[in-house]
Each structure stands twice: as C-alpha cells, then as structure tokens.
Amino acid sequence: MARLKRLVLERLMRYYRYIVSVPEMRGAKTVTSAQIAGALDIDPTQVRKDFGAIGLLGMGRVGFGVCEVCTAIRRVLGFDERLEAVVVGAGHLGGALVAYERFTQYGLHIVAAFDSDKRKAGRRVGGLLVQPTRALTPYVRRHKIRLAILTTPPEVAQKVADRLVAAGVTAIWNFAPTRLTVPSEVMVRNEQIALGLSEISYHLAEQAREKQG
Amino acid sequence: MARLKRLVLERLMRYYRYIVSVPEMRGAKTVTSAQIAGALDIDPTQVRKDFGAIGLLGMGRVGFGVCEVCTAIRRVLGFDERLEAVVVGAGHLGGALVAYERFTQYGLHIVAAFDSDKRKAGRRVGGLLVQPTRALTPYVRRHKIRLAILTTPPEVAQKVADRLVAAGVTAIWNFAPTRLTVPSEVMVRNEQIALGLSEISYHLAEQAREKQG
DNA sequence: TAGATTGTTAATCGATTAACAATC
DNA sequence: TAGATTGTTAATCGATTAACAATC
Numbered sequence: 001m002a003r004l005k006r007l008v009l010e011r012l013m014r015y016y017r018y019i020v021s022v023p024e025m026r027g028a029k030t031v032t033s034a035q036i037a038g039a040l041d042i043d044p045t046q047v048r049k050d051f052g053a054i055g056l057l058g059m060g061r062v063g064f065g066v067c068e069v070c071t072a073i074r075r076v077l078g079f080d081e082r083l084e085a086v087v088v089g090a091g092h093l094g095g096a097l098v099a100y101e102r103f104t105q106y107g108l109h110i111v112a113a114f115d116s117d118k119r120k121a122g123r124r125v126g127g128l129l130v131q132p133t134r135a136l137t138p139y140v141r142r143h144k145i146r147l148a149i150l151t152t153p154p155e156v157a158q159k160v161a162d163r164l165v166a167a168g169v170t171a172i173w174n175f176a177p178t179r180l181t182v183p184s185e186v187m188v189r190n191e192q193i194a195l196g197l198s199e200i201s202y203h204l205a206e207q208a209r210e211k212q213g
Numbered sequence: 214m215a216r217l218k219r220l221v222l223e224r225l226m227r228y229y230r231y232i233v234s235v236p237e238m239r240g241a242k243t244v245t246s247a248q249i250a251g252a253l254d255i256d257p258t259q260v261r262k263d264f265g266a267i268g269l270l271g272m273g274r275v276g277f278g279v280c281e282v283c284t285a286i287r288r289v290l291g292f293d294e295r296l297e298a299v300v301v302g303a304g305h306l307g308g309a310l311v312a313y314e315r316f317t318q319y320g321l322h323i324v325a326a327f328d329s330d331k332r333k334a335g336r337r338v339g340g341l342l343v344q345p346t347r348a349l350t351p352y353v354r355r356h357k358i359r360l361a362i363l364t365t366p367p368e369v370a371q372k373v374a375d376r377l378v379a380a381g382v383t384a385i386w387n388f389a390p391t392r393l394t395v396p397s398e399v400m401v402r403n404e405q406i407a408l409g410l411s412e413i414s415y416h417l418a419e420q421a422r423e424k425q426g
Numbered sequence: 427t428a429g430a431t432t433g434t435t436a437a438t439c440g441a442t443t444a445a446c447a448a449t450c
Numbered sequence: 451t452a453g454a455t456t457g458t459t460a461a462t463c464g465a466t467t468a469a470c471a472a473t474c
Contacts, residue, residue: 032430032431032432033431033432034431044431045433045434048431048432048433048434049433049434052432052433052434057432057433058431058432058433059431059432060430060431060432060433061429061430061431061432062430062431062432063430063431063432064432
C-alpha cells in the first residue's frame, strides 16, 4: 500500500469521526459515499477514492459496511495501538491538551508533563504531576516514548526538540510557532493556531473596508 | 485588489512573523525573497508573487524594504485595527486562548468569556471574569462584537453559533470539531486540532509496521 | 429486471516551480 | 559595467471533479 498523504489522512479522520459520532449513523449497517460526502462537504468520488486507497471495497447499490469502514480506518491510522506521549511546556495550552479526554478515543495517552519553570514543576495539570525538565530525557528513555507534544514558548522550542530527538522521540507535535530542524527520520507536525487569525482578521478588515467605500 | 486566498493569507502571516521576530532580521533595512523563502522552506518565486499580490514592489539587486513589507502586511491583514472578540466555552482551551498574550500583536483582544456551566461562571480565566451564557447576546449586541471564538463541546457548538449569528457576529473561529451551518455572510474558520493526530498516529503506526515486517 | 451505487479513467482546476528578460 | 534580484510568463505538478461502464 502506497504511503498516504496528509490530506488523505485528515479526510480519513473526518470520515471516522462522522461515522462514530454522528447520531444518524447510530445503528446503521451501511453508509454511502454520498452520505459521508454530503455531511462533510466533500466530493463523493473523493470518499470512494480514499476508501479504495486503504483497501475498502463498497457494495454496488448499497454502499460501505459501517463496521468495515471503522475497522479499516482505525487500523490504518493506528488508533488501536496505545500511543503514549509526553507534553513539554505545561502552560495553558499544554494543560488543555493534557485535559482533553477525547484523545484516548484515538489511542493517544498523555502520560507525563514537563516544564522548566520551577513554580510549575510540582503542580498538577489535568491529573498529571508536572515534572522539571531535567527529568525529561530519562523519562523518555525509560518509557520508550516515541511522541512528544511541544507547547513551549518558541524561543526554547528548538532546544527542547534537540533533547527530545536525542532521547529517542520519533515524532513531535509542535504547537510552538517555529519551524524545527530535526533529522529526517523524525516526523514533525506543526500546529500553528495563530495562522487562522490571518484569515479571520483579513476577512473582517475587508468587510470594514467594503462598508467604508 | 483581488480577494486573497487562504493559503496566501497564511503565508503572509508567516512572512510577517519571520520579519518581526527573527533575530537576524533585527536592524536589517532590506530582505530578499530568497532569505524569507529559505527560512520558511518556501519557493522564492512564491514569496515575490505574494508580495506582488498585495502591491509590494521590490528593488532589483537589493530586495524588499523591511518596513514596507511589515506595513503592507499589517494593513492588508488588518493588524492595525483593534479587533475585539469573545470566547464562548471557558474550558481549558478557551482559557489558554484568553491567556495567550501574543494575540495582541495582531490586534486581537479577547474582551469577555462565557460558559454555560454555573460552576465556571464567576470564576476568573486569564484575567477575565467568566460570564453566564445568558449574558452573551446582550454583550455582543452592546459592544458590537464581530468575532467569536468557539471552544464549547461539539454538541452545543451549533446552538451557540446560531445565537452568535443572531446577535450580530460576522466571524467565528471554531475550535469545536463540528462543521457549523451559518449564513453565507458569516465567516467560519475551523481549527481542528485533532486532525493533526491522524498524521502523527499514521506515521508512528507505519514505523512500527516497517519494523515488524 | 431496474436502478442506485460503486471503481476507475479522463478532464479540469488550482497551486507550485522553472525560466528568463528587465532592473537597479 | 557586472551581477544579484526582481516581476512575470510558461511549464509542471498534484489534487479535485466529471463521466461512465461495471456491479449488486
């Protein structure tokens, strides 16, 4: 099976969420590409192509088996495997991620939180005791942690990333607004929340300009 | 000037951040498209095109004036205008956004927070007193709020959105994992953080599969 | 069977990159 | 002037959509 691209993966996630959580899906045995596409504002052909890419075959006149779809997506995206992650940077955002229970639906478990701030270390964040940064490397090594969630200030993000990589992490979910330099075998997913502001701010500014003249 | 697309706006945001915050930019009078492109891993032609789209003209052999670039981006994206927003849903994520001070750099000021949970209403979140949801509509009306940041659970997101629209909001920054149905003149930006997990989880699952067989 | 839905190939669309003359 | 950098047109690349025979 060819390596799936980012856009495909994100759509698979959306299909999965639709199928497992939308009320009209409750109890349904089958689902058509048109149903999913309509709900998610996607082209039905796209849905069938994505399903085809992960080996899902539909049935003419009926659609796809709900169970098969769920199972296939879970398997491909790895939701059945327990995935343990550490959070580095126990500020507001880090705390929000630790507290977000829905991640466990996808197999993700945040098992430790770290912060360099001595006032934060020792405090509790969403059920986790925040540890000082010097405990990071040994923890990652001992527990064979593969994923780190980075929510530090941008100034220290690269330094932390270097330590994480040295400790053996192979994926970083980066919420700091900086590009990270890492070896090619380490995967970085950048989550730049502030980028959304560009679209919103522009839209509102345009609106104001149109109103004026 | 033609309406700018989402990808262009996001790149403009990244150019802006690079220019105002990266150390090697300190004191520089000019910057070339190659410099920016190199730092952000973008094609230099793209940078020049984007600059051209907002009316920026470079100088042969020299590049672009740092000041001009900043000013132009700020003006186009509307960062010079004060933009007031309310947060609805004062949970961990809502709190994190309220506490995020860097937004003011872009003209965004979160001026009020609301939550339907009676235990949360009355508490402080990042300097703001959380108000009960019944205060939402009057507040938005009175202060002519145009932007709402939605961080409620997905189940109530649509209902809240309806109220916000009725109260006069024209843009919604939606962090709830649901598609919202709103009138066409209202802009919705979806920030689906969990989508990133699909890419990470897949990558790590693939890695494990490769190792096994 | 008739008809809705699939899987797949071809056509379209848009975004990115390459090429290069014009410029300072 | 020589050479680095721009602005713009053309070529490429990839993703999305349309068309339609095959299927149950």
